[in-house]
Amino acid sequence: MSSMRSHIRKLFLKNSNKNQNQKLEELKAQQPTPNTVPHGTVSTNSSSSSLLGLGSPELPIVDYDNISQIPKILTEFPAIYLTNHPLPPAPFNHARALLTLPKDVKDKLRDPGKSTVRGYNNAKASGREWWDYNPAEGMLGPPENTEFEEDTKAFFLKSVEVLQNICRQFNSQQQLIPQEVIDEAGFSTMRYLRYSPDVIDQQPSDENSQTTYNSVLNSRRDGDDGEALPHIEAHTDLDILTLITATEPSGLYVWNRRGKVFSAPPIEGTVFIMAGDIMPFFTSKPEMCPLAQYEGVEAIGENTVLPTAHTVVVPRSAGERYSIAVFLRPKREMVLHRRVITRGGKEVEEETAFWWLATEKLHVEGRKCFLAV
Ligand SMILES: O=C(O)CCC(=O)C(=O)O
């Protein structure tokens, strides 16, 4: 575990630029690194401990009845497990069935416009393939499989509801998260993922896989024995909140704002919740914005929820990993920031829409988001 942990740390440091490290240093002064989990909100019962075989989980387990505490907990921990939630069983059966279909069938489920957030995609060098349900653009699912369609939609809708309910908790004192995010699904999507050595080993290389996204997304990562590992590079998600549920083997790691790595193995009966890139916009210091020219990192205060940096690395010998992720996003046009600038001698209001972040992020080295559409 510790050697994997240091491998992960190296992965992250390699991908982060000096600026990000400086920011982390600055934030060090502000934030404690809790080694214990908060009382009252957290269960570290023996069943989850023995299930993990690792002792107590490193991240808090929060009961759905206590979601009002999540905004605070997410300023102290990079992610939480949610238990006692109202979600239906995670449709791993469908994820597995779809992602192990013959190649020619999966290729028919690709988006004609080569979107990487709709239908089937793969990153062979990374040993990863995925399929996205994108309600805005319609489901590209296996033909004539109503059960697949129904279960997928049901899990997506309930997950969005849970994430919206968490958002609602940020508004108890003042409206931090816009009401439209809580009322509408916006550009939320759901993803079935498979990490497998089989994906790496598939030959010959698929000409489709290289064209729709950049090389970071499809990078090769070698283990100590020189063999390629199924993985996803360290990144943050371009969304408000992400809900993840996964099968064993474990492989998910997250960082806190001080750069400490936490292992995040699946815990039965829970789903995993992380923050995305948009959270700092909603939770920055009053009247400040991370995008404002002279504010930037100054806008990040102790109540600001930062995006959760995360990675997945699956040891080859451990077998296949499946995960299901739901990304809560506003609609693309939602304005995150307004400012008055002088253009051509005139004062004009400039608006930054959510979708601008997506295109902008494609140019940022390290911590990539994987929403290259
Ligand atoms: O597979 C996972 O657990 C994480 C997937 C992920 O980070 C992503 O698709 O953005």
Ligand SMILES: [Fe+2]
């Ligand atoms: Fe992610």
